[in-house]
Amino acid sequence: MAPEPRQRLASSPEQPQPLRVVVNLTKEYVDRLNAVWVEGQLIEIKRRSGTVMQFLTLRDTLAEVSVSISTTQAVLDAAGPITEGTVVAAWVKPTLWLKSGSLVFECRELRPSGEGRLLAMVEQRKRMLQAEGLFDVARKRRLPFLPRRIGLVTGAQSAAERDVVENIARRWPAAVVEVRHSLVQGPAAVEQLIEAIRSLDAAPEVDVIIVARGGGSLEDLLPFSDEALARAVFACRTPVVSAIGHETDTPILDLVADLRASTPTDAAKRVVPDAAAEAQLVARALGQVRSAIVARVDAESRRLGELRSRPVLRDPSAVIDGHAERLQLARERLARAVDARLREERLGLTHAIERVRGLSPRATLQRGYAILTDTEGRTVDRVAATSAGAALTARLADGHLDLAVTAVTEDPHPTSAAEAPPIPVLPGSTRDLPATTTEEP
Known part of the structure; x- marks a missing residue:
């Protein structure tokens, strides 16, 4: 109800009213106004960390009228994800601050309105699906370089279908496109879109699926933010390309698809080379x-x-000739070395034979010496080794003599062993010496 008009204050330049009186009367009048639901667009949100009171600026959606709104953090949190530019419905009550005389609207409840409400709903759905991992980049599959067959889900006789088909044919004329028509807006669109996508996903020859639609309002694009459609695309075994709206439109299908194309034309460029x-x-x-x-x-x-x-390759025999010459020189040196060694060995052998012959007992005997042995074959080298009447044998160069000792006479001045000439001893027994038949009578 509108407040009842009050009696006008009397005032003049000579008798002006105090400011406090006017401000208090104005506050009383404003306080009698009821809280009312208003619709407007949030053009500014002044968030203050650590304080309860927050301030907003709300503007009329048609006229250039804006007001300041004070609210609490709890009211903002209860409104959900709202941003600057969101159209909201606010339950406000005007109040006047005495110190500054400012008129402020206290907001006691805030709700997204129109597209703002739809945006809040879509944003809440995005957060839920993201928490479940439907937007995970690790699960997104790469598109084939050259698909055998391309599935296309779009509206019948739409500009999106024409753009995709014409650009694919222009880029790769041999490409095969299999089209499934479906509603792309309205309550029945989600069911038809899911059926078309599942039909193409079940075809083994389809290597990639494009879901295309031209631009539109937020309400027109709501089917592409449906939870059931997002889960159906997530369950596809075939890579899915989302080409919904224009570059500024981002429905949930863009986030769950394996690839997001900004426009249907861009989708055709991404799918085929x-x-x-x-x-x-x-x-x-x-x-x-x-x-x-x-x-x-x-x-x-x-x-x-x-x-x-x-x-070496111009004249291969030159290397062989050089080696042959060195081999001949080596053979000549070897022959000379062998001859010299043979002469040395022959001369040494001759000297050795002469020394052996000089030391031979037979040579000693040939010089006129004799070897006396007793009957047992022992050599008699001194007179003490025999006695008179003993039988001795004298070994000569050409035989031996059998002798009988008639007398034994010792030399008073015997020759020392160093002065006496050497008497060679025959190796072995005396039977090794050649026998002789000459006997001394």
Whole structure:
């Protein structure tokens, strides 16, 4: 109810009213106003950390009218995720601050309104699905380089269908597109979209699925933020490309799909390569391979020419001749060394034979010496070793003599062993000496 009008205050330049009186009367009048629900757009949110009171600026959606709103942090939290630009419905009651004379609206409840309400609902759904891992980047699959068949889910005879099909045909004429028409807005759109996606996912020859729609309002794009559609796309075994709306539109399907395309045209560019660009790449690669082969052949040809120009390959027999000459010199040195060694060994052998012959007992006997032995074959080298009447044998160079000792006479001045000439001793028994038949009578 509107407040009852009060009696006007009397005032003049000579008798002005005190400011406090006017402000108090104004506050009393404002305090009698009831709380009311108003709709407007939040153009500024002044959040103060550590304080309970928060301040907002609310503007009319059509006219250039804006007011300041004070509220609590609890009211803001209860309103859900709201941002600047959100259209809200606020339950406000005007009040006047005495110290500053400012008119402020106290907000006791705040709710998103219109698109703001829809945005809050979508944002809440995003948070729930993100917590379950549906937006996890690690599970997103890569698109095939050249798909055998491309599935397309879009509205019948829509601009999105025309853009996708024409751009795919322009980029890769041999590509095959299998289209499933579906409603793309309205209450029945979600069910038809899910059915079309599952149908294409069940086809083994379909390697990628594009879900395309042109731009639209937030309400028109709500089916693509539906939870059931997001879960159906998450369960697909085939990679899914989301091409919904324009670059500024981001429905939940964009987040759960394996790839987000900004527009349907961009989806066509992402799904198939450009045949002309690929042909240029192939031609460039062939040119690089050809250049590499030619360079390798040239390098090997130069290397072969260098090898052929070496002396050993120009005249291979020169090496053999050199080795043959060194071998002949070595053979000659070896022959001379063998001859010299043989002469040395022969001369040494001759000297050894002469020394052996000089030490031979037979040579001593040939010089006129004799060897006396008793009947037992023991050598008699002194007179004490025999006695008169003993039988002795005298060994000569050409035989032996059987002797009988008639007398024994000792030399008073015997020759010492050092002065006496050596008497060789025959090795073995006396039977080794040649026998003789000459006997001394």
